[in-house]
Amino acid sequence: MYMHLKTNNFRLVFITLLFVFSLQNIHGQNTEKKALLSIMTDLESKHNVRFSYATQDVSQISIVPPEESLNLNESLQYLNNITPLIFTEIDNRYITVVRKNNISKYCGRIINSETGDPMEGANIVSQNSRFSTISNSEGYFYLPQSAAGTNFTVSHVGFEQQTLLVDELRSDCLSIMMLPAVDMLEQVYIRALFVKGIDKNTDGALTLSADSFGLLPGQTDNDVLLIAQSLPGVESVDETVSHINIRGGTRDENLILWDNIKMYQSGHFFGLISAYNPDLTKNVTIYKNGSPAKYGEGVSGVIDMRSTNTIAETFRGGAGLNLINTNLFFEIPLSKTMGLQTSARTSINTVLETPVYKTYSERIFQDTEITSVDSSNSTALVSADEDFKFYDFSTKFLWDFSEKDKVRLNFLTMQNSLDFTETINETQSSQTSKLDQNTLVAGASWDRKWDEGIKTSFLGYGSYYLLESINRDIFTTQEQFQENEVLETGIKLDSELQISDRNTIKAGYHFSETGISNTQQVNLPRFLSKDKDVLRSHIIYGGIAYRPSGNNNSVINAGFRVNYFSKFKETFIEPRLSIHQEVGSGFAIEGLGEFKSQTTTQRIDFESDFLGVEKRRWVLVNNDDIPIIKSKQGSVGMVYAKDNWFANAEGFYKSVDGITAASQGFQNQFQFTRDTGGYHVKGVEFSVNRRTPRFSAWLSYLYMINDYEFSNLEPNIFPNNLDIRHTATVAGSYNFKNFKIALGFNYHTGKPNTFPLNGAEIIEVNGEEVIQYDSPNAERLSSYFRTDISAEYIWELSDKVDAKINLAVLNIADTDNTLNIRYVLTTDENGATRVNQVKEVSLGLTPNFAVQVLF
Incomplete structure (x- = not known):
């Protein structure tokens, strides 16, 4: 009993001493003063907030810190009580700090209305020039008590100027929302779609804004061509990023513009990666139908990419690395009226071959000469090695030489380069084949705003594309050289007249000269073929944007x-129309229609062209065996946007005439057939989206019937190679503070395919054995399934430096998807001819990781 009491007493004494010692520590901690700046830094880190203050107001103050157990509101109240300062919460992140004897000062905060971000460097000037100031890094500005009763203006480059009365400001800082400097009748948004940064417009267009973008499944950076494929009616049947099919059209039927210049190359890694650096490609507009009259060519759709067009207020940049490439970009203000933007990207496999690079290589080089299992000398032991790299570089000079005049100079170059070396192991003799794909574009533009309602834009540009290869046979001295060269130069003059708050008239002129050459040369047996065509076109356009009620309830374009076309002495008139009519309770009706024509297309001569890697070559129409391609489209839809819900249903019909069999890439009985025809598409798109500030979930579905019609083929009507009947996506994203995560499931029915005739696969024609095929595109490949996931975290290293960390996994279930099957004749070991199946499969499980430092 005595020992038990003694033990308990010891424990009691120990606990008491520990408690007293803790109180002494706490007391000591609470009585020790600390610099207010340091306390505010601790609170910023603890509660994820930011203080806005004048350094001279807080730098000399030291106080006893608030207790650790206090929440943010309690800590601010404590600071209000014991300091000569007023701490005011503007929102859940920003807190202003001003001296109590200055509380009569007027305070405001400048906010970007589109992104919600604070705007630094906005000019605040009184109309009588008695005072002026600029907003700080958090968008705040302060005016003296003496400014009462006067008006002041707020201006910022690229935004509409605002005039306010000083008395409208308050000591707790009025938020002033700045609108981008656009014309009154520019197309407006219906609402954001799926995730932040994707918006549907009243003219039927879909816009992507990289500045304020959310996160999509499988996304490691803001690759605009990958993002585009999340939209209903936009997909890639062969799983590549840049080979986009819009409502059943081929990739060459899309007009792709970079800063208003037509592009003839859109991918790195031969289509697996977009060729456009996402860091400076800020805005993308996509039209599936009803495009404005200023857009020509592209009978299926328009993808209009624009880089940043405003001069940066302060130096901004970033550098990043993922498992495929490294990149950097800079926005440099040279002065108040001049700025420079530049970006660069290059592959890293020359230094390190990552597992992702190897996976991409296996995907893109399958069914090519690089990985072909067929060999004319199968008994020889040959080793092969490929060396592939890519890069892109862009720069833009901006000069606002007056309030009304802006000059822009653009330059972009990109390259894919492949060296393929074969070596005979026994003799160590080797041959290297090469493939290069290059693009070079440049443009100079002058925009002038003559008056409040009149503006013009002039652009002179050049766009150059070169695809060339030399294929050296390891067993002979034969060399085959191939080249596809495109040069387009032109001028564009656009004008806009706003005649009232309801009407805007747009008109313009476009002259272009396009030259395309194709060269093929073989040394043994000696053969040379070179074709070059040039086409000049003169285009004028006009249009009107009309809002009968002066608001957005009715919008007609x-x-x-x-x-x-002077070469053919032919004229084509193409009408365009888009109508948006709100009918109440969140519902609206839309109607779209257009006629279009196209004078460039791509053809495939042989599967072995350009080493079998990039088989498509650009050609010009000749109005003979390659006619001008023409299209007609129409669609009607219903839109619902209300209370965090968005739904859209649209029925459409598209007819395209003038396509050639060579442009479709047939791999069946029509592979070497030369004929012209068309295709007809009809279908329905549906999408529904539920969004909250932190969560978004969506479902999209496309049903489409796409049939060819060739008068000289038998049968003359059969399913299109891109006839994907059912396409569905189910996805969701979640964000919390600096963290985002997205998960998505993609499905579509298999593409049509032609199989050899069962039981009679091989027949003899003119003494030569060939494959006898069944009905064209009568069967289908197995359905496509893929699940992707991605995550993003923004790590704030300091007030001016952030690290963006992304992780994405494509095909997390490692589903084996067949993208294409073709058939070739081979000879077995006994000399017998047989049909060999060549299968092209999709990417398997593919993780990727990216980190980017932004400053």
């Missing part, structure tokens, strides 16, 4: 485009 109508126009026409007149194309004159």
Whole structure:
């Protein structure tokens, strides 16, 4: 009993001493003063907030810190009580700090209305020039008590100027929302779609804004061509990023513009990666139908990419690395009226071959000469090695030489380069084949705003594309050289007249000269073929944007485009129309329609062209065996946008005439057939989206019937190679503070395929054995399934430096998807001819990791 009491007493004494010692520590901690700046830094880190203050107001103050157990509101109240300062919460992140004897000062905060971000460097000037100031890094500015009763203006480059009365400001800082400097009748948004940064417009377009973008499944950076494929009616049947099919059209039927210049190359790694650096490609507009009259070519769709067009207020940049490439970008203000933007990206496999690079290589080089299992000398032991690299570089010079005049100079170059070396192991003799794909574009533009309602834009540009290869046979001295060269130069003049708050008229002129050459040369047996065509076109267009009620309830855009081709002495008139009519309770009806024509297309001569890697070559129409391609489209839809819900249903019909069999890439009985025809598409798109501030979930579905019609083929009507009947996506994203995560499931039915005739696969024609095929595209490949996930975290290293960390996994279930099957004749060990199946499969499980430092 005594020992038990003694033990308990010892424990009691120990606990008491420990408690007293803790109180002494706490007391000591609470009585020791600390610099207020240091206390505020601790609170910023603890509660994820930011203080806005004048350094001279807080730098000399030291106080006893608030207790650790206090929440943010309690800590601010404590600071209000014991300091000569007022701490005011503007929102859940920003807190202003001003001296109590200055509380009569007027305070405001400048906010970007589109992104919600604070704007630094906005100019605040009184109309009588008695005072002026600029907003700080958090968007705040302060005016003296003496400014009461006067008006002041707020201005910022690229935004509409605002005039306010000083008395409208408050000591707790009025938020002033700055609107981008756009014309009154520019197309407006219906609402954001799926995730932040994707918006549907009243003219039927879909816009992507990289500045304020959310996160999509499988996304490691803001690759605009990958993001585009999340939209209903936009997909890639062969799983590549840049080979986009819009409502059943081929990739060459899309007009792709970079800063208003037509592009003839859109991918790195031969299509697996977009060729456009996402860091400076800020805005993308996509039209599936009803495009404005200023857009020509592209009978299936328009993808209009624009880089940043405003001069940066302060130096901004970033550098990043993922498992495929490294990149950097800079926005440099040279002065108040001049700025420079530049970006660069290059592959890293020359230094380190990552597992992702190897996976991409296996995917893109399958069914090519690089990985072909067929060999004319199968008994020889040959080793092969490929060396592939890519890069892109862009720069833009911006000069606002007056309030009304802006000059822009653009330059972009990109390259894919492949060296393929074969070595005979026994003799160590080797041959290297090469493939290079290059693009070089440049443009100079001058925009002038003549008056409040009149503006013009002039652009002179050049776009150059070169694809060339030399294929050296390891067993002979034969060399085959191939080249596809495109040069387009032109001028564009656009004008806009706003005649009232309801009407805007747009008109313009476009002259272009396009030259395309194709060269093939073989040394043994000696053969040379070179074709070069040039086409000049003169285009005028006009259109009107009309809002009968002066608001967004009714929006009508109508126009026409007149194309004159001097070589053919032919004129085509193309009407365009889009109508948006709100009917109440969140519902609206839309109608879209357009006629279009196209004078460039791509063809495939042989599967072995350009080493079998990049088989498509650009050609010009000749109005004979390659006619001008023409299209007609129409669609009607219903839109619902209300209370965090968005739904859209749209029925459409598209007819395209003038396509050639060579442009479709047939791999069946029509592979070497030369004929012209068309295709007809009809279908329905549906999408529904539920969004909250932190969560978004969506479902999209496309049903489409796509049939060819060739008058000289048998049968003359059969399913299109891109006839994907059912396409569905189910996805969701979640964000919390600096963290985002997205998960998505993609499905589509298999593409049509032609199989050899069962039981009679091989027949003899003119003494040569060939494959006898069944009905064209009568069967289908197995359905496609893929699940992707991605995550993003923004790590704030300091007030001016952030690290963006991304992780994405494509095909997390490692589903084996067959993208294509073709058939070739081979000879077995006994000399017998047999049919060999060549299968192209999708990417398997593919993780990727990216980190980017932004400053």
